[in-house]
Amino acid sequence: MKELAIKINKKLYYGWMIVLMSGLAFFFSAPGQTYSISVFINAYNQEFGYSSTLISSGYSIATMISGLLIIFMGKAIDRFGQRKMLIIVVIMLSITAFFNSFVSNIGMIFVGFFFLRYFGQGSMTLIPNSLVPQWFEKKRAFAISLSGIGNLIATLSIPAFNYWMITHYGWVHAWRVWSLVLLIGFVPLVILFVFNKPEDLGITMENLTAGTDEEIKASLLKMEAESFTLKQAVRTKEFWFVGLISTIPSMFTTGITFHFFRMMELRNVTNEQSALIIGLVAFPAFFMPFIARLVIDKYPTKYTLFVTLILMIVSMGWLAWAVSNAVTAISFILFYGSAVAVQGVALNVLWPNYFGRKYLGSIRGAATVFMVLGSALGPLPFGIDYDISGGYNNVLIIMMIYTGITAILALLIKPPVKTEIETY
Template sequence: MNSQSSCAEVELKGGLDEIALPTYRYFPGWTMLGIAAMAQFLSAPGQSFSVAVFKDPMRMSLGLSETQYSLAYGFATIVSACLLPFIGRMLDHWGARIILPVVATGLAISCYFMSQIHTLGSLYLGFSLVRSLGQGALTLISVWMVGEWFEKKRGRTTALAGFGSAFSVMTVPFLNSWLISHYGWKTGWVFHAVTVAVCLILPGIFLVRNRPEDLGLHPDGIDPDQEPEPQPEEKSKRPLITATIESWTVRQVLRDPTFWKLLSVITTHALVGTGLVFHQIALLGSHGVPEYWAIRMMAFQALCATLLMFPAGWLTDRFPSRYILCFSMLCLALANLIVLTMPAIWMVVVYTFLLGTTGSIFRSTATVVWINYYGRMNQGAVRGVAWSMMILASALGPLPVAMSIDYFGSYNPVLYLFMALPLLAAFAVWSAHPPTLFKEEQPAVEPEAAS
């Protein structure tokens, strides 16, 4: 009798648990995706394309030289790179629900602080704050949220979130220019402070959830138990995405050779891409390309990167990332070959299209490869380490181009170097298979001898 009542109680509890589980007709991950895109858009106050518009008005108002202003910005970039691994660890521990409102509040305060700057020392502090919180933390939070809420659709949703960044590149510089010309650079920074506070702090508090499991859901809104059984030939293939239970720690990742192969791609793209774009007007001008065409090619490059992001994300969900990353490096090497030889002026369009293609892969495949290879549990810390090295590489990018023209009187030496680096990275990443985590086996304990 007692056993029958116990069984009945178990069945009743199981039934109540099933009833208590929430049901969602609308997958909340799409809301998280919208907030992630908004976060990328509002990272603009710490991004170079936004800060560049403030450069001359602020520099003249503060009485600073070009070198003083550039050194302050370079110092802030290094600070941002150094802080990213720590921000990633905090993100893994506390989640976006806490970190996003805190970072958004800090960025809003930092933007207001930028409007009150009067000295070179305060400029160093202000730049360090907006670069670390905007360009660093806010972008990292955005991709972290997408990585947690999506798995099978991770490549495409990362590309969709990247549209926020692309739209920011295409609109914020013009908005900044209009604000500065009509109201002054201080009002421009106040506008950014208010926009970040209104659009990110409240959604971060009331709408953001860290993971679908917190709501009794699964990534993509799909229950793994209800998915169709994979075909026998699919089982034999190496999976494109690492399971959550096999997530790597940062220490394990740093000991994995695959990590350094992947890192060679993003650092090469940051170094070479930044160097080419930073000196684009002079570089293309050496081949007779007019300045206004060189400027227009920057906009065309951003357009190509934006339009190709979603196809790149679609390919990321279906094919091994190493092939796509290898292709991006070959495009970058070919772009350098074109600008080195420039057989015809119209080839500048092909050169720009190749850079845009590389940028689209960088914003999609190169963004999700870390979580696909190393799992969800420590994705913030792993990305933080990788992105800090990427930012340092981008900070160094313009230097070899400048040294080439100063010491050799030509861009050819650095272009040979910039052509070789992507080829080496392509060779390295071709063998970057998704790694397998081998956990150390505990030694067996021998039974004590009978006394």
């Protein structure tokens, strides 16, 4: 396998193969993503008769617990490497999908939610997000945005695919299909093509030099010198400010996605239309490789984050007061998706740029807690608002206020200095 990778590298820098595999990892994280699970929610409601608040509460608690535990996955990535952990995680996600085909009560649904979120939404995004930066520095934003196309394709296609499977074959068989696809379709590819870092193949990042023993050693020493440990990272205000900022897209996206079909019914949009519209949130990511070069690589990250947060506030107001049919729903989802896409790449570039790449798994694992907790806190307030008021505008106003606060925090971040942290 290593020999095959070296042969590939002679013709094309192997980092681009890593980008492809990371894109596939994002795609196959789908069973644990809200845009996929949300399609099963109506089937659960019809089969078991549980209230929106009960299902949302179970989902939120399961997501919160998985978020608190994801830091251990980050530490395992640093210890064992992305390759080994990705193999284990994909196998576990396959087993989880199979388990979900047997759920018969709220307890089993909760357990299913937890493992879907931990191995799918948490681990299957943490691993590629910590893998691509190992292979790129000068083209980091471009490479990360390319790998994100895997998530784009999944978000565009999986909700409709799940809806079709559930409609024609039932939710039980839909989960079993996912189990087989993960085990047979993705695990072998990971075994064959994933490697942790260029130094493992005896090459330098982006093939900038010939890759002699001295150059490989110098590359590893440079990585050590530039890298913050998790303990050092959490002592910076940037870690906490950026963490709070990262809760916004996960909280809002998860909240509206989880309740999207019911939300759209209130706005004169059919379930068939909703199944297609919901996937369009990721469509703007298709243009991110171009935007990454024009914006993210040229301007300070804090300004990019500030602008995207303001755009999200506009999106929330748009959803609350302007969406009334399929056309306006499409306009909203594309506008919001554009802001999320730009912010997502900016955040993924910020972590390795600010804190280095040696301990990126641990740092991203700890930072992922913010995003997963955001996801956990998303569905519940939307569900409560609907059960109390019959709508969602109250929670949207609260989200707008919280997003405004994080926009102010974005203007206060700057690249941390490691020597200053070490003197505390």
